[in-house]
Amino acid sequence: MKHILATVLFLLIATASEAAKAKPFLFVPKNAAEGPLPVAVWLHGYRGYSPEGYFAGATVEAMQQHADALGAVIIGFPATTDLGDDTQQWSEEPVADHAYIQDRLKALTAGLKVDLKRVGLFGFSQGAMVAADLATLYPDSYRGAILMSPGGMGSPKASEQRLPAHASQVYFCFCGAEEHEGNVGLTKAYAGHLEKILGAKVTLKLYEGVSKHTRPPDFVAQFTTWMGAILNSDRP
Secondary structure, eight states: OHHHHHHHHHHHHHHHHGGGSOOOEEEOOTTGGGOOEEEEEEEOOTTOOOTTOSSTTOOHHHHHHHHHHHTSEEEEOOOSEEOSSSOEEOOOOHHHHHHHHHHHHHHHTTTSOEEEEEEEEEEETHHHHHHHHHHHHOTTTOOEEEEESOOOSSOOOOOOSOOGGGGGOEEEEEEETTSOHHHHHHHHHHHHIIIIISOOEEEEEEETTOOSSSSOTTHHHHHHHHHHHHHTOOOO
């Protein structure tokens, strides 16, 4: 019954708000014809979506270089729930958010040679919490995630049950060491849970001297290394 209600919620959200949402963004590598290509999916923070891309202040050229270096499609779109002022938030209901992401992925990559079994998530704040929960609950759909300063409206809903696919997942958990204690605590908690309970490969880093709630200072330089480790992880 819970699954059915969540699916109905997803359908209502998608139908009611899709027309009002900002356009998605899509960066396709120059070797797209070679496919099938893996996909990196950006999950923005609360009210934080930008159709210009996944990193404020970065040029379109810089983000295109990420796609070219990864040999992966990088995609982003507004979250599930429209708030009525051209901003969105994730529902934090895993079944609904997962169904929405999978629907958007299939629609927006139609015509491209993509491998939807090689998908990595990367998210900031609320998007990071959603990325962690979905990747743990649906490990056959997501190879892992980059979690940047996770936080949310509700409680985390990560899987408590270790599955064989978790062992091949890769996660990066980042936060400023002087950020809000809730973000720091959740970053550490996810890292511990992902590694000790689920058996995934985890890198945890708290950036000393960083108090601003923002992406890691070396994000642009290191993104392809982090996401490459996720997308290229070995899977039986």
